[in-house]
Amino acid sequence: MLSRRNFFQGAGALTAAVSAAAVSRVAMAALPEPVMQAKPDTMPPLVPGTGRPYKPVVTLNGWTLPWRMNQGVKEFHLVAEPVVRELAPGTKAHLWGYNGQSPGPTIEVVEGDRVRIFVTNKLPEHTSIHWHGQRLPNGMDGVSGLTQKSIQPGKTYVYEFVARRPGTFMYHPHADEMTQMAMGMMGFWVTHPKAKNPLIDEVDRDFCFLLNAFDIDPGAATPKIMTMLDFNLWCWNSRIFPGIDTLNVRQGDKVRIRVGNLTMTNHPIHLHGHEFMVTGTDGGPVPRTARWPEVTTDVAVGQMRQVEFLADEEGDWAFHCHKSHHTMNAMGHNVPTMIGVDHRQVVKQITKLVPDYMVMGERGMADMGEMEMPLPDNTVPMMTGQGPFGGVEMGGMFSILKVRKHQKPGDYSDPGWYRHPKGEVAFEWTGALPEPARFAAEGGQSMPRQQAAPHAEPLKVRKPSGHQGH
Secondary structure (H helix, E strand, O other): OOOOOOOOOHHHOEOOOOOOOOOHHHOOOOEOOOOOOOOOOOOOOOOOOOOOOOOOOEEOOOOEOOOEEEOOEEEEEEEEEEEEEEEEOOEEEEEEEEOOEOOOOEEEEEOOOEEEEEEEEOOOOOEOOEEEOOOOOHHHOOOEOOOEOOEOOOOEEEEEEEOOOOEEEEEEOOOOHHHHHHOOOOEEEEEEOOOOEOOEOOOOEEEEEEEEEEOOOOOOOOOOOOOOOOOOEEEEOOEOEOOOOOEEEEOOOEEEEEEEEOOOOOEEEEEOOOOEEEEEEOOEEOOHHHOOEEOEEEEOOOOEEEEEEEOOOOEEEEEEEOOHHHHOOOOOOOOOOOOOOOOHHHHHHHHHHOOOOOOOOOOOHHHHHHOOOOOOOOOOOOOEEEEOOEEEEEOEOEEEEEEEOOOOOOOOOOOOOOOOOOOOOOOOOOOOOOOOOOOOOOOOOOOOOOOOOOOOOOOOOOOOOOOOOO
């Protein structure tokens, strides 16, 4: 539940000393009470009760930060602090985030809004917040040491600017970034258009989430912040499959999905069963003449992508990163390939000494999804998830777009598994296999070699001299 106690009771809710250098215009002002969230569930959209109206977004496994209006200014309060985030049922991580969660809450405003964001630092070190992609005064850009003093532990700073252009943005620290972003400090920002925009269509459903990654050893709970590339937990909004909620829509809905990437590599985000258009980036709406249909879009480091499509195909459609290692959990990078190796005699000898020994990877890695080998505490299987037809064998950056005829407008609840019409599911064939058609033009090289290949000599390994004993 959101803690809303006294949130809208005005200036008497909470007072604090604020850095005069950063908040001269609002020095000694009362702060809005910080709203906290402990659940990792997808929360319903926050319908605006004050300010300009807009159609709100839904943050996948996240929530939207409430605000108060103070003399025409939208005031928010972010608290940077250590948090415990459930990555999936059975796995929790000790992260840093905002207002009880990592990522922090989504901030939604309207083009032309004057916003004031109070930021209280409850971390063990200094911090700042950069408003990624925003047009704003240089001193509000949030780069520690360059455009402002760092926010020291226990201090509160305020950022104030006008949301000048509509679009999809994010926020994250610009102080000790390697540590703070690796620990999960980030959040989404959406600025809605104040009037009908020729490049921004109305949609029925509007989802958003951030791509992030951690390197957490099996059994551990704290990320290794020095990791550069070999991450083992690939997340959407600090959640891994099967902990990522599904995206539930009504058949015929116009759907928008906004994705931001704050990992250390790119992610080709792929949707099954539909084509979409990339309609926006953190640079703004994409001109209509520059759009083309896609089923996969690459979201590079530090980028935002906004895709839109008509959900006209009913069913349960996979939605995931197309890097196969990014749909795995708690993956070790030094597991040898043992495909085709017959372990049976060796296993008999080993199990006499180690009764719990289990062969890994003899027939491929799908065995990992069926293993009953005990896992370390606080660790989910590398491949997991049960679908209506068996094991899904996925992890990491994987979810499902659920399109249903009878999903009511505005209903984001999970409709359950899709019931396929008769004759529309692939099935085992047990009859005789027909002979394939053959054509006279089949076979042979299109451009044969002029000379026959010479007889292949056996490969010989020659070691360089002068290195004996190495």
